[in-house]
Amino acid sequence: MRYQRPKGTADILPDEAQKWNYVEETARMLFNDYRYQEIRTPMFESFDVFSRTSGDTSDVVTKEMYDFTDKGDRHMSLRPEGTAGVVRAFVENKLYGPEHPRPVKVFYMGSMFRYERPQSGRQREFHQIGVEAFGSNEPELDVEVIAMGMDLLQHFGLSDLRLEINSLGDKASRDAYRQALIDYLDPHFDELSDDSKVRLHKNPLRVLDSKDKRDQEIVKGAPSILDYLNEDSKKHFDRVKALLESLNIPYVIDPEMVRGLDYYNHTIFEIMADSKALGEGYTTICAGGRYNGLVEELGGPEMPGIGFGLGMERLLLLMNAQNVKLPVLDQLDVYVVGIGEQTSVETLQIVQALRADGFASDRDYLDRKPKAQFKTANKLNAQYTITIGETELKNKTANVKQMRTGHEVTVAVSDILHDFDDIITKHFTDDEEID
Template sequence: MIQKMKGTEDILPNESYIWQHVEDVAKAVFDTYQIKEIRTPIFEAYELFKRSVGETTDVVSKEMYDFMDKGERHNALRPEGTAGVVRSYIENKLFGPEHANPLKVFYIGPMFRYERPQAGRQRQFHQIGVEVLGSTNPAVDVETMASALDILSDLGIENVTLYINSLGKTQDRYAYRQALIDYFLPLKDQLSEDSQRRLLENPLRVLDSKNERDKALVVNAPTILDYLSDESKKHFEEVQQMLTALEIPFKVNPLIVRGLDYYQDTIFEIVTNDDSIGAQSTLVGGGRYDGLVEMIGGPQTPGFGFAMGMERLILTMKEQSQDMPEEEGVDIYVMGLGQETNMTCLKLVQAARSEGLTAERDFHDRSLKSQFKTAGKLKAKLILTVGERELEDGTVQVKNQANGKQTTYQLSELLDDFYSCYLEQTVDTSAIDKYFRGE
């Protein structure tokens, strides 16, 4: 038997409605912020990620799924969403006067990284992301972080902390990079193998190491906040002032560096304080990437964004015992008794569906008892029954499952105006009648 590839998961029908719920909540929040959807390809030119994410990052050097296609083009499955959005921004001239400025977009979809699969992290994983392009205003940083917090709140996720930091401008990072090398070089033999490799390639990544020996050495390392230019200091201070003004709790953590090379100035992570999902406790991560658009070949354009992993969101919701969404029941379930009712059952479910109602029926000519069980599992509001006698009389038995009321309708009446009959059976008009009678 051919099985799914390692690091991938099937999202089955009994789980997919939870994913749809998460997506719907995110989209509703984005509507309030006027953040519009963008959909970009799941594979791009390898050079796009090499140039934007960074050739020395683990994402590009070790984790990316890349391949040569039949035209000898070097492609890669997208490991993250920002680079593709920026490429689209440039290619489609979304910086033109006919487009919103800043341009605020979101995406939802699969990403791919060759990592060791674990809880909350797969080789094919799914992200909800936001990119805001065109403004250096620190208010952009704050409202984008606020939108991420709103999504978590609306999903019922609790016990989270917003951590922020600043990476400064490129020249600030160069100075800080050298300071880290000067600090860690005498301690190189004490570092983990991974950190020894990263030390000269990308020393900021040493700060992000999960190795306990590395963590002990990082405690006394210089911090980026001591190397910020006046411009970056001012921007970071305004971000903190605005968060405080909005009463959004936060903590400054100078050890946050993020794993992608394009970040500068404000970066952030939203972490769950519930340790039940282990090391994968970061739910949201992102920051400012002024300079990335120019790096890819576009005009000078500032940007800010984030991504949240859907697998981790759902895992956290379950671990926190949140009230998970349930599938809605169907409006109509049609039961046919005998194969001769097949055509009538087909007409009834299609008539219901044409009126915008959800409907299902039995396809296997099962017993009445079995069909009632199925109707119960589907949480049907109304059950319609057609048997031999109903076929002769041209009628249908309609039962309201909530109150047990059963009514006989003419088949022609249902087929002509199904929705009116549905409302008659499901809407309690007694309160309305009392109101108009003045009772």
Template sequence: MGIIQTAPGTRDVLPAEVGYWQYVETVTKEILGRAMYQEIRAPIFEQTSLFERGIGEATDVVGKEMYTFKDRGNRFLTLRPEGTAGVVRAFLQNNLCTIGGIQKLWYKGPMFRYERPQAGRQRQFNQIGLELFGSGEPRADVEVIALATDILKTLGLQNLKLDLNSVGNRNDRQNYREALINYFLPYKDELDSDSRDRLERNPLRILDSKNERTKEINQNAPNIIEYLGDESRKHFDQVQQLLTDLNINYLLNPCLVRGLDYYTHTAFEIQSEDLGAQATVCGGGRYDNLVAELGGPNIPAIGWAIGMERLIILLKKIKDIPSTSPDFYIVSKGKKSEGQALIIAQKLRREGLTIELDLSGSAFGKQFKRADRSGAIACLILGDIEAETQTVQLKWLASKKQILLTQEKLMSQVGELKEQLARHV
């Protein structure tokens, strides 16, 4: 039998790439922490009804893409296809909504959708996202957009473009929905099959079609901005003004509707011109009705999610993430010296040093070659003589300078060794 392969639409993140992931997570945690966002961790599967109610049964996600199964208790469960619904559920179930004020949460982890695998989007994909509960102010919209922009720019991304739209409130959307149906009906036979299916169920999603003929038809479709009521228009005008005040450039995109039913008012995407067709790195918007629709009080909210896989593709193009190199590489040969080497390695690690212990048991020559390749600053050497005399050879790999120390002195001089290591970096 051959080697078992990954399931279609999944991939391994190998050690050579993990540094990029850790870099993104560290930057995100620092920036969101400074804005007082707290991390939340929700389960990766939920009751199916959560996504049917929250995302909308007429969406492609619920209709075509969810991984749904029955458990042994005959319950329908679904691997989460996005992060917001689960965070809202946790927000309500754990009574965070009763605390009052503004609640700022962020999350990271895998999501699951049955889609055709493509560059930067697998069937298991990863997102970092945030959700802000309790503020309907335009300032909240702009804060979350600004934080996403800060994260992407701090990571080093350039050639970013912010697309902005408003999908209004429920009344605005209903009026616009009717206008779209009236506009698209004469073109029904020219629309792609997915768009024909969406015409009655979810006509706003036609605006997001990638079909070339449908995109041509969309160019003359009614503009949702013209269907915004006074309240929605005022909100959107203030969002634009605040973005201008922060020197965040944006482009109005009336075809930007996002793929999920829960969005209201502001919708946005941050795209990279370096990604090609699948250009969106971050997407989000306001969802003022979702908390109430899932059984909670009437609490406004806004959030976004960053796709990790696409982000990593971009980062690989612009920077190398330094690999971790040990401070010391420990070489040993002989039963007694190998035991002492393990003890020394553990003691030095507890002192905060990065130690690679050669566990191969191979000849000294091969171990020395691995020490050179490891990128270590110095090498600790123990043979039979060192084991008997409780000593260790310390060799600085760049200068080849080598000194003999007692093992006791090595441990007593850890502070001085750290200073020497810093000078050798």
């Protein structure tokens, strides 16, 4: 029987994993600059964690979640997104307590699962990087999160980015808009898709997010949420816009943006890129917004929150399409060549000593001839080779060669074991030193 990976999943092989590691470590360093700390939550949660927070009319809940009953007859789900699990952890572990300075800032990385039609950059198991900040209603925090998202993508060397923002207002504004939207859509009820008919009176904003072409034509004439913002909501959104301008972050207002999950309010945003690798026109690669009320939904106190998420697969597709050059992360510093079986112990000792001293080192494990070993050293782009043969073994020496220049010196093995960095400094040019 021939086994294959499940549909909608991918094997991330070593060469590709290097890119993933670079993205993850770059994100970690940047998030640390903004004082966000890592949080890790379970890959599966109670089904109710996601159905309660995402909304029972959302596509995520009604069509896409991988849910199951476990052996204890509990209804569980693989996580379809990161925010709900983080909020559950925030509440359960009382991170809202006075001992935790506000805002509480966290980030996460990991696998998410949605039963969707697999396509380029969109898999059934996909990976997200996200941030969440709890405890502040201030527009300044909205702008910090947006600026951090832009900063992160620019750190990855991406260009042709566009920031789109909108406001969903507070509860009063949403309630007023909700009724206006129902009044507009009701006369078109028979023309709506089956999904939108179900959603119309439960959450009419869902209809605005419909992918059905008939629905999209109908909602073109729908009222705008921006016309229903009350004074507090307008003030919040105006402050966000002014702060973005003060940071020289250009933006476009998209009044039709509603986001895909029910828990958003006030500021929402998407960072988009223009790349054919993701489709025609601008495509979203990072999105988020404010979700005041979500902490209460999961049993916590009144606690505002805001965050964003970005998909790793789509990000890497975009980086490849824009020919982003990644640093060499797997540099081989030294390849140790042994000539003759009798040198095996010494070459192994040298490799281990170099590794203990912080050098990436390797040797032959296939009992190959010297020519084949040197060929491997070239293929692996080793900066230096250390060679020991019968003569060197007797003299307790080794030949150290700088591969780029061909410069070679003979040194005592004890010196290599003691301080290889000193050998490089003494015998090779400064610009060839290993960092």
